[in-house]
Amino acid sequence: MESLENKIVFITGASSGIGKACAVEFAKAKAKLILSARRVDMVKNLSEELKQKYNTETIFFHLDVRKRKDVEKAISDLPDEWKKIDILINNAGLAKGFAKLHEDNPDNWDDMIDTNVKGLLYVTHAIVPFMVERKTGHVINIGSIAGRAAYPNGSVYCATKHAVLAINNSLRMDLIDKNIRVSTVDPGMVETDFSNIRFNGDKEKAKQVYRGLKPLVAEDIADAVIYCASRPKHVNISEVVITPTAQANAFVAYREL
Numbered sequence: 001m002e003s004l005e006n007k008i009v010f011i012t013g014a015s016s017g018i019g020k021a022c023a024v025e026f027a028k029a030k031a032k033l034i035l036s037a038r039r040v041d042m043v044k045n046l047s048e049e050l051k052q053k054y055n056t057e058t059i060f061f062h063l064d065v066r067k068r069k070d071v072e073k074a075i076s077d078l079p080d081e082w083k084k085i086d087i088l089i090n091n092a093g094l095a096k097g098f099a100k101l102h103e104d105n106p107d108n109w110d111d112m113i114d115t116n117v118k119g120l121l122y123v124t125h126a127i128v129p130f131m132v133e134r135k136t137g138h139v140i141n142i143g144s145i146a147g148r149a150a151y152p153n154g155s156v157y158c159a160t161k162h163a164v165l166a167i168n169n170s171l172r173m174d175l176i177d178k179n180i181r182v183s184t185v186d187p188g189m190v191e192t193d194f195s196n197i198r199f200n201g202d203k204e205k206a207k208q209v210y211r212g213l214k215p216l217v218a219e220d221i222a223d224a225v226i227y228c229a230s231r232p233k234h235v236n237i238s239e240v241v242i243t244p245t246a247q248a249n250a251f252v253a254y255r256e257l
């Protein structure tokens with residue numbers, strides 16, 4: 001196991017769910033954190049909490065990954081010491097809506113494609129050159145089982161996560177001679193704000209997603225991310241697929257109702 005102490009870890013979407021849980025686990029491991037999200041108050045509070053509990057060095061800022069110029073500026077404005085990012089966690093993402101393609105609202109598609117695909121590309125494009133320069137680094141993408149099998153009513157979300165898997169695999173080949181690791185961690189059902197956002201704040205519908213089974217929690221995914229990040233230098237965990245025990249894949253779940 002490789003120590004994560006003093007590693008610089010950049011997390012997108014650190015304000016809640018999986019991103020926040022990753023921040024906590026890396027703080028426990030004494031890493032230095034760069035936390036970003038649109039809800040900057042939440043990353044500010046998290047940063048203060050982690051400093052108090054784990055004495056973590058943290059930088060935080062507002063970042064909407066959909067905005068290419070903002071992403072480029074945020075990275076180029078980092079103090080030189082903080083540009084030496086060891087681990088990038090591309091976590092920011094969302095599902096919007098659950099509908100047949102021909103009945104769906106195309107605004108949702110823009111949001112998902114701009115965040116899950118283009119946002120991930122912008123952040124990766126801005127940070128990886130610093131890793132290439134130093135010939136060290138690790139990109140960890142948060143994909144989904146939706147990137148492995150498309151399900152009904154989820155065409156665009158599934159398409160974005162298929163894209164994340166494709167980008168993940170190409171990037172690993174692009175960086176093969178640069179000593180940079182590339183991993184994807186692909187969860188099934190994790191109970192976070194994810195379903196609330198997908199169903200536009202309808203908490204009842206969101207609850208139904210997890211009815212009759214024990215879903216994963218954000219910490220389960222953070223645990224897998226830490227596992228990938230802490231392997232010895234010569235070990236690249238390419239893919240991790242994690243589901244609740246009661247979920248076999250995107251189609252089959254066992255519910256005790």
Ligand SMILES: NC(=O)c1ccc[n+]([C@@H]2O[C@H](COP(=O)([O-])OP(=O)(O)OC[C@H]3O[C@@H](n4cnc5c(N)ncnc54)[C@H](OP(=O)(O)O)[C@@H]3O)[C@@H](O)[C@H]2O)c1
Pocket residue numbers: 012013014015016017018019036037038039040063064065066091092093094095115119142143144145186187188189190191192193194195197218
């Ligand atoms: N929960 C699941 O069942 C599940 C399953 C498979 C994969 N995933 C993936 O896991 C990742 C995290 O989701 P989660 O479950 O932790 O949901 P969550 O609690 O809703 O967290 C999503 C995070 O993404 C951030 N985000 C959304 N749009 C953004 C933008 N334009 N710019 C910057 N940050 C943005 C949010 O921050 P702000 O709103 O503050 O910007 C928030 O911190 C996503 O990529 C999701 O697709 C989740």
